[in-house]
């Protein structure tokens with residue numbers, strides 16, 4: 001079968017640091033989010049209490065470095081508090097105007113831009129939902145960075161009013177790691193990291209700690225791809241991603257991720273190779289296969305009990321005659337890798353070896369891919385939903401997110417009953 005595929009996944013690695021107009025479906029997207037910036041909160045103002053970024057009450061989600069700088073896609077900070085106001089100060093390594101999502105308990109996500117050396121007031125008694133907790137009770141604040149190439153540095157957390165204190169929120173016991181490229185980082189999705197299928201899957205399952213170790217343009221094989229200097233067989237072992245800001249801070253010697261200091265992932269999901277399988281990068285079949293086995297060996301060495309799910313690569317859609325067909329990058333290679341760990345079997349529906357094959361064919365259709373070759377928001381939701389059900393059927397993981405918003409800005413519908 002001969003089909004013409006788009007040049008798979010083209011990833012713009014170098015982002016302009018000036019804010020750009022975002023078009024969605026040929027219309028300008030509104031990005032005038034509320035400005036939460038306030039004058040800096042002086043350490044000497046006795047009505048405010050300031051916690052340093054290393055306070056044990058603060059829980060960092062995803063990969064953060066020893067300077068409390070965030071890396072990769074959708075990293076987060078979560079903590080409990082008893083106070084009337086909560087503000088966060090962002091350090092000098094915060095990207096200019098980076099968009100963060102934040103939520104009070106199970107309220108919907110709010111959005112605001114933050115920048116280096118700014119302090120942002122994120123919770124007041126006027127915040128939606130604030131009064132729904134009984135007086136003096138503990139509320140939680142969760143913050144997520146929405147863009148993979150941008151990050152924040154936490155310089156301090158400030159509380160005022162009430163008992164003016166932070167409270168440690170225990171981590172969930174279920175843990176998932178997701179290793180990928182732009183498809184998993186959420187590139188070209190409405191709110192990027194927090195619109196990706198990776199987010200939809202892992203936040204959507206509920207009660208899951210997770211890390212989205214994904215970066216646009218990156219290859220599996222350790223070679224230069226779309227400007228990324230290293231591939232995931234190298235970078236996954238590091239704290240930082242392959243962004244310009246990482247190179248500015250760490251050059252070619254990024255710190256190792258301390259696997260022993262963080263809980264092992266129960267499940268590791270891998271969706272990688274679409275950039276290897278592109279004439280812009282030309283990783284060979286043999287290099288891809290060998291590197292994939294190496295990555296799985298490296299994961300298994302660090303997390304001997306993790307269950308690994310390998311996603312087949314959908315690689316876009318092409319016209320075949322007067323209809324459409326899905327592509328399949330490195331189809332044989334990906335299956336060969338899974339068979340390597342299963343005595344020749346594919347272990348497609350789980351329950352035998354620790355490496356499982358997840359067949360993506362038939363989940364997406366051609367119009368679930370946007371003009372920039374990545375899933376639309378709708379495509380991301382379809383992938384997330386199928387993967388959630390797969391994890392439930394394969395590993396017995398219940399769907400525990402039973403109400404609070406997961407994807408933001410997805411509420412569009414028809415309000416006319418008949419016409």
Ligand SMILES: *[C@@H]1O[C@H](CO)[C@@H](O)[C@H](O)[C@H]1NC(C)=O
Pocket residue numbers: 035036037038039
């Ligand atoms: C947000 O408000 C702060 C403090 O009032 C101000 O300095 C800053 O210029 C504002 N930012 C934007 C983008 O309007």
Ligand SMILES: *[C@@H]1O[C@H](CO)[C@@H](O)[C@H](O)[C@H]1NC(C)=O
Pocket residue numbers: 091092116117
């Ligand atoms: C933030 O503050 C640091 C230290 O005071 C300074 O070096 C840096 O230039 C500031 N960055 C911005 C964007 O203002």
Ligand SMILES: *[C@@H]1O[C@H](CO)[C@@H](O)[C@H](O)[C@H]1NC(C)=O
Pocket residue numbers: 019020022031033096097098099112113
């Ligand atoms: C806020 O973030 C959005 C999304 O990244 C961006 O389009 C917008 O220009 C930013 N606004 C400011 C004031 O930085």
Ligand SMILES: *[C@@H]1O[C@H](CO)[C@@H](O)[C@H](O)[C@H]1NC(C)=O
Pocket residue numbers: 125126127128129130131
């Ligand atoms: C919550 O209660 C406080 C104190 O009674 C009040 O000032 C505030 O407006 C209330 N917030 C909301 C969102 O209704």
Ligand SMILES: *[C@@H]1O[C@H](CO)[C@@H](O)[C@H](O)[C@H]1NC(C)=O
Pocket residue numbers: 279280281282
């Ligand atoms: C990859 O291979 C194709 C086909 O041989 C060739 O046209 C292309 O220039 C190669 N790309 C690179 C980056 O070497």
Ligand SMILES: *[C@@H]1O[C@H](CO)[C@@H](O)[C@H](O)[C@H]1NC(C)=O
Pocket residue numbers: 276277278279282283328329330331332333
């Ligand atoms: C991508 O994978 C397909 C299917 O395995 C293969 O036919 C094609 O040659 C590969 N292309 C590149 C550039 O690796």
Ligand SMILES: *[C@@H]1O[C@H](CO)[C@@H](O)[C@H](O)[C@H]1NC(C)=O
Pocket residue numbers: 348359360361362
């Ligand atoms: C993946 O799913 C497609 C569509 O159902 C099917 O044709 C294909 O055989 C499946 N691949 C494997 C390896 O089972």
